[in-house]
Amino acid sequence: MNPPCGRCNKPVYPTEKINCLDKYWHKGCFSCEVCKMALSMNNYKGFEKKPYCSMHYPKTSFTIVTDTPENLRLKQQSQLNSQALYKEEFEKNKGKGFSVVVDTPEMQRLKKTQDQISNIKYHEEFEKSKIRSDAPPPENRQEQEMQASHPEIFSQPAGQMRPAAASPPSGGKRYQALYSYTAAEADEVTLQEGDLILDVEPIDEGWMFGCNQRTGKKGMLPANYVRPV
Numbered sequence: 001m002n003p004p005c006g007r008c009n010k011p012v013y014p015t016e017k018i019n020c021l022d023k024y025w026h027k028g029c030f031s032c033e034v035c036k037m038a039l040s041m042n043n044y045k046g047f048e049k050k051p052y053c054s055m056h057y058p059k060t061s062f063t064i065v066t067d068t069p070e071n072l073r074l075k076q077q078s079q080l081n082s083q084a085l086y087k088e089e090f091e092k093n094k095g096k097g098f099s100v101v102v103d104t105p106e107m108q109r110l111k112k113t114q115d116q117i118s119n120i121k122y123h124e125e126f127e128k129s130k131i132r133s134d135a136p137p138p139e140n141r142q143e144q145e146m147q148a149s150h151p152e153i154f155s156q157p158a159g160q161m162r163p164a165a166a167s168p169p170s171g172g173k174r175y176q177a178l179y180s181y182t183a184a185e186a187d188e189v190t191l192q193e194g195d196l197i198l199d200v201e202p203i204d205e206g207w208m209f210g211c212n213q214r215t216g217k218k219g220m221l222p223a224n225y226v227r228p229v
Contacts, residue, residue, distance in 0.1 A: 005029050006049075021049045032056055175200045175210060175226040189219040197226055 002011040006023030007030075018025040020041065031038050034056035044051045047058050177191040189212050191197075200210035203220065210226075211218040 007031075020044070021046045021051065023049065025051075173200050174198055174229050175208070176229045177226050179225050181222060181225050183219070185220070187219050189217055189221045190215070191221060191225060196229070197221065200226070 002013055003017075003024040004010065005012050005026050006021070007025065010026070012024045012026055016027050018027060018030050018041070020030070028038070030040075030044070030051060032053040033050050035053060037053050039051050039053060043053070045054060045057045046052070052058065175197040177193055177195040177197065179191070180193050181189075181191040183190045189197075189210065191212065192214070196213040197208075197210040198213050199218075200208050202223065203209050206223050208221055208223045208226070209219070210221060
């Protein structure tokens with residue numbers, strides 16, 4: 001037996017049958033409830049088992065709940081339950097110094113991103129502080145390098161006098177200044193990094209005598225400030 005059409009209630013034969021919205025339709029009867037535009041399985045929209053076009057599809061609206069005494073009682077009971085739960089959670093976390101945050105996937109992603117940013121900033125600050133701590137001030141850098149390479153010079157007891165300058169015979173070795181040095185006494189030679197020192201002769205442990213080719217001045221100079229060339 002052929003089923004009836006969902007619109008005209010006439011029998012629907014297999015050659016023209018459309019099965020949709022739990023009903024059977026003639027192809028000509030399967031149309032919008034409002035404008036009667038012919039529909040197909042690709043462009044219809046169903047609402048309460050009736051076909052509609054996109055233009056006349058009913059809009060969903062909110063249902064207004066009447067404030068009956070029973071509904072008011074339930075609303076008040078829900079508010080009391082919410083306040084009780086809030087107070088219970090507050091007492092549990094009281095004194096812990098933090099607020100309860102729901103651990104949602106979005107919060108986990110934000111927390112992971114913040115941790116990565118914090119780690120990057122920490123490493124940047126650590127590297128900057130390491131560079132600052134490893135690099136001494138310019139005025140102390142040369143002194144520290146000399147102390148590391150010639151500890152025996154700076155470990156001399158306090159009050160030990162530097163030997164007096166004495167002009168050695170000419171024909172000494174040639175040295176080059178590794179660091180700049182400012183003469184502290186009248187018989188010392190001021191050096192600049194790269195200066196060429198001629199006729200260098202050792203005087204005492206840690207001191208030499210030579211002539212600065214750049215200035216032409218002769219005098220004492222620290223041995224750990226120069227190297228042979």
